[in-house]
Amino acid sequence: MKAKYMSPLTFSTILPDEGLKKAVSIKRSEILAEISASKIKGRGGAGFPTGTKWNLAAAAKDTTKFIVCNADEGEPGTFKDRIILMDHADLVFEGMTIAARAVGSKEGILYLRGEYTYLLSHLETILQKRRDNKLLGDAILGVEGFQFDIRIHMGSGAYICGEETALIESIEGNRGEPRNRPPYPVDTGLKRHPTVVNNVETFAWCACIIGNGAEWFLKHGTAVSTGLKLFSISGDVERPGVYEFPWGITVSEVLEKCGGRNAKAVQIGGASGYCIPRSQFDRKIAYEDISTGGSIIVFGPDRDMLKVAKNFLEFFVEESCGQCTPCRDGNPVILDGIERLEKGTCSITYLNELRALSETMQVASKCGLGQTSTNAFLSILEHFKDECMGRGRE
């Protein structure tokens, strides 16, 4: 894909290794306090406060801890992590190194999406440079006892391996299947040791936060959703690509910027997100309103919304790890229901059964995949009911 960033990225203006130098000059608790003060939330989708995560890992009593960077980027319509790794990988590695300093870890792993293998040599080169420059390895920046290195682990193309516990299973050499939680990775993660898993973008921002201070970060975004965020915009727009916006921007403002003014619907948060109709384009993109890991897919006036829903469901039927009943067996039933809707053979009663089933899947599935796989279907059904019903009987 030709996608590039369409607005200047803050990352480009950040001085190299400013954050890391600062991090070695202050106490570990001060690093943690700064990240907490910035109120940054994870950029991978779930939006868990990064400060809390690092604090928990720092408090865990274990001599072995891991820092894992989640670069599996499998959510349909997301490609911002690829851009970051291509142009700002140093920031990501710096963020991981700062995390290592903060929680006391010696080993970092970048879990790279299988389809991004072409980035591997580029990333290895950067890692080697960082080792040569004493930014990785023993005695980082000359600080005695500050030892940390990063290796790259290749994923092999399963969407579910982006889920942090499935990712850990995958690194351990097992089938990529989510674990039961609790215990959480910060407590029992890779090889049963405390493990911090963060998104590529999260680490990059953390490096900036330590470099420029939490105050700087708090200037952007809303009170709850602080800072800037990278968005991958695709679909029926004039200028698809990666954009940087502050949290809190409205959907229509986004559409304005990317040339999608006549959109009829926008899917926010990728396949697992929600579909918003025109009437709701004034809603804010923020954790407190509609949140996203970065994916925004725009649908023009000619799109068949039931096809859109079908497309997403086909994705989940395929990508479910197959472990738990609601997700493994529920998604095909929903997909079958959509096909019935297409043919006009789905009764209202059965449609209500499917709605109820979707709710069960949301609350009873083992991991985020099954818990969110019906979001798109339910929201399309809600907002585009006329389009979904009464088909096939002309």
Add this chain to the structure above:
Amino acid sequence: MNTKTNHDRTCRAPKSVKGYSIKTSPDKTQIGGQVTVTINDHAIKVPLGTTILEASKSLGINIPTLCNHDDLCVAGVCRICVVEVEGQRNLQAACAFPVTSPIKVRTHSRRVRHARRHILDLMLAKHYGECYSCTRNGNCELQNLAEEYGVDFYRFGHLKEPRYTVDNSSYAVVRDMDKCILCRRCIRTCIDMQEVGVLGAINRGDKTKIATFLDKPLAEVICINCGQCINRCPTAALKAKDPTDEVWAAIDDPTKHVVIQTAPSPRAAIAECFGVEPGTALTFEMNTALKRCGFNKVFDTNFTADLTIIEEGTELILRLYKALVKKDPGVAETIPQFTSCSPGWVKFIEHFYPEFLPHVSSAKSPQQMFGALIKTYYAQQNNLDPANIVSVALMPCSAKKFECNRPEMISSGYKDVDYGLTTRELAKMIKEAGVDLLKMEKSDFDDPFGSATGSGVIFGATGGVMESALRCVIELVTGKKVENLFDHAEITPVRGFEGSRIAELTIGDVGPVPDLLKHLVPDWNWLRGVTLKLGVCHGTANAKKVLEDIRNGGPFSQCQFIEFMACPGGCLGGGGQPIPTTPEIRAARARAIYAEDRRSTIRKSHENPAILSLYKEFLTDGPCGKVSHKLLHTHYVARGKYILA
């Protein structure tokens, strides 16, 4: 014991589900804190880390489960056990949720019941088959839950065509994946409990299925036929290969003389199939029932259990004599001697540790010894044409079905044992014959093998073979009554349920060599003051630890004799026993077995008069002699792990 292994060469299966086992130690009070959990408005204090499921149980609240099993680590995949935890947006799996803070739980709210019903609806939508044509009809966890949760129609449809073909290739285990609900108990059983690793999940999404290596038929992979996966499968997706039709046909054929030998464990468990509490032995009632079903003779496998003790014990004495007195280094290398009566264990060592095969006693299992004797000794004595004898074995075991089909098991000139029946299959035959087992009067086993000893009975429990062998060896060597050394001749150090254990026994003074063995050893002086080290181990995961320990020169390498059983708890936990199985149920069966041992008057194999007359009349050149070698001993196949076919 020594757990240090250099490189665990045998672990071919990923320890996939071990990673997130949250089962806490049984003695939870040792761990520390207590925490209050409120379930459906009832508060209870539980040790930190107790699951919601366990906490509910102690309050008498039943939460349904399908993937959870008391013998296995947590999976949390079926989701039938979901409950509401206050403050959590989503429902939580009760089997997988450890209580670490004071939480409030609702186990049967409307939301929960709806979710459970949906989960059942989804499972049934992909379930092919009808209960009335199913082996697990009446004993199926899925069926029970469908009833409990009021399933009265198929909300999301029901399969009309099978999706898979039934895998009938194995002599022991049949796989019918159209009835599989993907609870993965079988995987956890085979990988974590047995450490064999035949089964795994392949594919993703709705194409996920349980498969063998390269999806080969079960007969072509390294399955040891232990049937432990059958015992833990909640449905009929895994079942034993059922020969009852053939057995009925033989019974109905007037030209056939149909005999059945019954192993010790089924009698301690068959009552469970008739709704009786575990731990009730129905030995003599079962004898009557078998006759009413139409079997011509009912024999007690304990007879050949005694014979196995004599043969295997003699073999051990010979090995020790050759190693210690004759200083034969070749023989010394084959010590410790391993028992050979568990066919699952035999196939395990053939696949995983073929280099250890010389350690395995050449003595056949009691089932196969009996088979060989029935079509020779018994046929001659009763003027029967062995061609017309149909020999059936009632076993607690699925691997026995494989064993009787091993090509070398034809020492009588015929197939020594025609059919292996499991406890479950016999229970069905008894029901089909209209026989009320619980109301049967008692009757004894048939001659000429009638009288059996307690020693034979305890073969069914882990440590039993060892204890029987010891009772024998102690008396034969010291000339003293074992009762004088151990209360009631109960050698308790070898009893118990730990996975593997070592008992030591020092031989004091020795007596004269008894007649039976005179031609083999001149005296016992070489055993005076010797301390025997005896190992006991059950479950193949433990067997693996013991073998690795021997390889690394650990304590088990110092043993002279080690008892191995493939199944956890020994035969009483075998793959042919009634379902369900739990540690408590197995303990109850063990109690029934030891109680029967206490009741029997003659408690030592070498004092069994039927055994003595067998050696006098038939096996005239004594234990481990020529005749005995032809009929009662066997050899093994170094199979290895790589199946080329």
